[in-house]
Amino acid sequence: MVGTTQTSGCNFERRIVVYLAVQSIPMIPIRFASLVALMGLFASPTHLQITLESTDLPQGGVSYPLVNTLVMDFGLLDTDGANAVWDASSLTSLGDAPVTPSPMSDASITATLAFNSPFNSSYQCDFFLPTEFPDLGIDLGIPLDGFNSFYQTDASHYAIAGIGLSSSGFDLPVTYSDIDEFFPLPFSYGETFSSSGAFTLDLTGILGYWLNQTREVTADGWGTLILPSGSYDVLRVKTELVATDSILIEQLGEPFAIDRVQTIYQWWGEGMGFPLLEITTTLGIPTISTYQDLQAPSSVHDALAAAGAAFPNPVRSGQNLQWNGSPNANWVAFDLNGKQVASGNENCWTVPASMPAGSYLISRDGQTEQLVIQR
Numbered sequence: 001m002v003g004t005t006q007t008s009g010c011n012f013e014r015r016i017v018v019y020l021a022v023q024s025i026p027m028i029p030i031r032f033a034s035l036v037a038l039m040g041l042f043a044s045p046t047h048l049q050i051t052l053e054s055t056d057l058p059q060g061g062v063s064y065p066l067v068n069t070l071v072m073d074f075g076l077l078d079t080d081g082a083n084a085v086w087d088a089s090s091l092t093s094l095g096d097a098p099v100t101p102s103p104m105s106d107a108s109i110t111a112t113l114a115f116n117s118p119f120n121s122s123y124q125c126d127f128f129l130p131t132e133f134p135d136l137g138i139d140l141g142i143p144l145d146g147f148n149s150f151y152q153t154d155a156s157h158y159a160i161a162g163i164g165l166s167s168s169g170f171d172l173p174v175t176y177s178d179i180d181e182f183f184p185l186p187f188s189y190g191e192t193f194s195s196s197g198a199f200t201l202d203l204t205g206i207l208g209y210w211l212n213q214t215r216e217v218t219a220d221g222w223g224t225l226i227l228p229s230g231s232y233d234v235l236r237v238k239t240e241l242v243a244t245d246s247i248l249i250e251q252l253g254e255p256f257a258i259d260r261v262q263t264i265y266q267w268w269g270e271g272m273g274f275p276l277l278e279i280t281t282t283l284g285i286p287t288i289s290t291y292q293d294l295q296a297p298s299s300v301h302d303a304l305a306a307a308g309a310a311f312p313n314p315v316r317s318g319q320n321l322q323w324n325g326s327p328n329a330n331w332v333a334f335d336l337n338g339k340q341v342a343s344g345n346e347n348c349w350t351v352p353a354s355m356p357a358g359s360y361l362i363s364r365d366g367q368t369e370q371l372v373i374q375r
Contacts, residue, residue, distance in 0.1 A: 048233050049188070049189055049222045049235070050189075050222060050233055050234065050235040050268065050269070050270050051186045051187065051188040051235075052158075052183070052185065052186060052187040052188075052219075052235060052237075052268055053185060053186050054126075054153045054154050054158075054185055055271060056268060056269075056270055056271055056272065056273070057153040057158055057273065058099075058101045058127055058151070058153070058273045058274055059101065059127070059273055060101050060102055060103030060104065060105075060106075060126065060127040061100070061101070061102070061103050062100070062101065062273060063098055063099070063100040064098065064099050064100070064272075064273050064274045064292060065096075065098055065292055065293045065294065066096075066097045066098055066099050066274060066290045066291070066292055066293075067093040067094070067095065067096050067097055067290065067291060067292075067293045068093070068094045068095045068096075068097050068289070068290055069091045069092060069093060069094055069289045069290065069291055070092075070094060070286075070289060071088075071091070071279050071286040071289045072286075073087075073088070073090075076088060076265070076277075076279065077265055077279065077281065077286075079221065080220040080221035080236060080238075081220075081221050082189070082221070082222060082223070083222070083223045084221045084222070084223035084224075084236070085223055085224045085226070086223070086224070086225045086226065086234075086236070086267065086277075087226045088225060088226060088227055088277055088291065089226045089227060089228055090228075091227065091228060091277075091291055092228075093293060096293075097290060099129065099274060101127040101128065101129055101151075102127060102128050102129070102130065102148075103127060104116045104125060104126065104127065104128070106128075107128060107148070107150075107164070107171070108164065108170055108171040110164070110170055110171045110172070110173055111128070111148065111150070111164040111171040111173050113173070114150075114162065114164075114173035114175060115128070115150040115161060115162060115164075115173065115175075122161075122179075123150075123161045123162060123175050123179075124152070124155075125150040125151055125152050125161055125162075126151060126152055126153045126154050127150075127151055127153070128148040128149060128150045128151065128164070129148065129149050129151070130146060130147075130148050130166075131146050131147055131148070131149060132145075132146045143167055144165065144166070144167055145166040145167060146166045147163045147164060147165045147166055148163060148164040148166060148171060149162075149163050150162050150163065150164065152179075153185075155185075156184060156185055157181045157182070157183065157184045157185055158181070158182045158183055158184075158185060159179050159180055159181040159182060160176065160179070160180045160182075160197075161175060161176055161179050161180075162174055162175035162176050162199075163199075163201075165201070174199070174200070174201050176197060176198065176199045177198045177199065177200060178196055178197050178198035178199075179197065180195070180197030180199070180213070180215075181193075181195040181197070181215070182195075182215070182217070182239070183217050183219075183237060187219055187235075187237070188219060188235075189219050189220075189221070189222045189235060190219060191218075191219050192216070192217065192218045192219075193215070193216075193217040193218075194214070194215065194216055194217070195214070195215045195217070196212075196213065196214045196215070197211065197212075197213050197214075197215070198211065198212050198213075199211040205250055206250055207248065207249055207250070208246075208247070208248035208255065209245070209246070209247055209248075210245075210246040210247075211243065211244070211245055211246075212243065212244050213241060213242060213243030213244070213260075214241075214242050214243075215239055215240070215241055216239070216240040217237065217238070217239045217240075218237070218238050218239075219235055219236070219237050219238075220236055220237075220238045221235075221236035222234065222235050222236065223236075225267045225269070225276055225277060227276060227277065227291055227292070227294070228293070228295065229292075229293065229294040229295040229312070230294070230312055230314060230315065230316045230319065231314055231316065232267075232269045232272075232276055232314065233269065233270065233314070234267040234268060234269050234276060235267075235268045236265065236266070236267050236268075237265075237266045237267075237268060237275075238263065238264070238265055238266075239263065239264040239265075239266070240262075240263055241260065241261070241262045241263070241264060242260070242261050243259070243260040243261075243262075244257055244258070244259050244260070245257065245258045245260065246258075260282075261282070261283075262280055262281065262282055262287075263280070263281045263284075264278065264279070264280050264281075265277075265278065265279045265280075265281070266278045272292065274292065275290075275292075276291060276292050276294075277289075277290075277291040277292075278290050278291070294312065309323065309369065310322070310323045310362060310369065310371060311323065313371055313372060314372035314373065315351055315371065315372070315373055316351070316373070317351055317352065317353050317354070317355050317357070317373060318350070318351060318352070318353040319350075319351055320348055320349070320350050320351075321348060321349045321350075321351055321371070322347060322348040322349075323347055323348075323364070324347065326365055328345050328346075329345065329347075329364055329365050330343065330344070330345050330364070331343065331344055331345070331349070331362060331363065331364035331365075332362070332363050332364075333349070333360055333361065333362045333363075333371065334360060334361045334362075334363070335358070335360055335361075336358075336359055336360070336361070341355070341360065351373055355373055356373070357373055358372075358373060359371070359372055359373075360372075360373060
């Protein structure tokens with residue numbers, strides 16, 4: 001259901017309209033002196049406030065290198081506010097959990113009619129996530145393979161609009177009677193949002209499932225998240241979720257209900273699709289935690305490289321920076337005073353460990369982009 005959004009009196013004096021780092025927008029050739037003057041706007045602060053847009057959310061056909069982890073540092077949860085630093089550099093992977101959203105072009109015919117029809121704009125979705133059906137330990141009498149959850153990102157919100165129950169290659173589409181909105185778009189630091197969601201699955205004589213829930217959402221912090229792969233500018237989004245799941249399995253008799261009260265902390269980076277770090281707590285104790293292992297190959301890297309953008313960006317001193325482009329093309333890196341700090345003719349650069357942190361410019365293949373180096 002459409003929620004309510006409020007904006008606090010936060011100071012947005014440093015909100016930056018033009019962000020050049022890691023963008024695939026062709027750069028207009030301008031004189032270097034003018035470019036340095038323009039890029040001086042980025043010199044302070046180095047870390048940027050992020051406003052979440054649809055392009056920062058999951059994209060169909062892109063693989064995201066999520067891994068499971070165990071979080072014991074409660075300081076990650078307690079830290080909020082402006083220009084915060086969350087140090088999660090000690091996290092270790094407990095197992096890969098990569099996620100690849102499917103584009104709507106891959107949806108079944110029945111799901112397309114429900115979730116990708118121009119005649120049903122309220123439920124028009126942008127991608128779906130396949131999920132295996134849990135093993136209930138009993139034979140339900142029908143071959144359920146799993147279900148697909150259908151998401152919206154290109155409207156005015158990030159939301160889940162329904163599911164498709166998969167059986168023998170077909171989907172039984174079931175829409176949310178009250179669309180579950182995660183947060184509105186765009187979404188910025190200091191904003192709050194309230195929403196509700198409701199869903200009913202009724203396979204008469206077989207299975208019934210009813211969901212009712214509310215969300216209280218706050219963009220409660222922005223700053224720097226430090227992961228094992230490097231440092232990233234992030235927006236922290238905190239969600240208080242209160243839900244009731246009611247389940248009826250006919251073979252087991254009476255329905256039963258499960259109440260859930262959870263707090264979900266998400267650290268979103270620009271263009272990263274899924275949260276760089278997500279921690280779900282129950283009664284204040286972290287129960288489910290994932291982060292993106294950006295040291296592992298993924299189509300996030302591939303997409304950035306294909307666009308010609310230098311990656312990773314920000315990059316840490318001593319780390320390898322790389323990009324696609326013309327073979328043996330010359331490149332030059334400058335500081336914001338116009339002083340040349342490095343050059344070469346390869347499609348990569350190992351940033352010296354002695355390189356001071358800050359904003360730089362790197363010119364190659366006829367384009368120039370901002371590069372942020374962090375220690």
